[in-house]
Amino acid sequence: YVVSRRQGLLQDQHVLITAGGTKEAIDPVRNLTNRSSGKMGYALAQATLAAGANVTLISTTGQQPPFGITYIPVQDARQMQAALTERYAASDVVIMAAAVADWRPTSVAQEKVKKQPGQTTWHLDLVRNPDIIAGLGAQKSHQFLVGFAAETQDLIANAEKKMAAKHVDMLVANDVSKAGVGFGADDNAVVLLRPGTPPQYIVKAPKREIATQIVTAIGRFLQANY
């Protein structure tokens, strides 16, 4: 008897995906965050699952992903970094779709910060968050590392610089200045970059279709190179 097994492009690969904007606490009732919805990360989690992968989603959105995806809820950049670091050695592909806050409040107030009578301005002191993907890039052994770049100008040039600086193997460049695509939207239009190859333009489509194309590109690259 021949037992047929479903073979996907990422069959049995361990894939770690991050999604959503990190939420950096200011005090017990306030966060510093950004406009990322997490939709691209969730679409990628579904597409990698459909490609046969063993998928872990590290997300800030509080949304339970579909059955079959391991879910790790986190809030801030340092929690996201810890969750990734713990699982990095055992992973084959890491996709950083999360919008990590570049800055966090220098300290978190223990109590809700109150307005003072007559106060009209408030200066929040911020400190740089770790660059999570750059850290993963520096420690890379066998992993295939995928980053995103959100840009409002000079998309390709800025994205190429990020790809080199962070040692990522594929970068999904996202022009977030256009209405109807990118942050918060249901659709996206991206450019896939890989070191030493010409940019691959993916036209505007629902995020689930963009995710399938990204996963296909990752899978084809891995099958050709490993």
Ligand code: CTP
């Ligand atoms: N990223 C990260 N850790 C950070 C900031 C960003 O891991 N502290 C990751 C993002 O998840 C994304 C990639 O780096 O995959 C690029 O993020 P982006 O915000 O476009 O680039 P930055 O390097 O933060 O540069 P800038 O925001 O100044 O353009």
Ligand code: CA
């Ligand atoms: Ca940034």
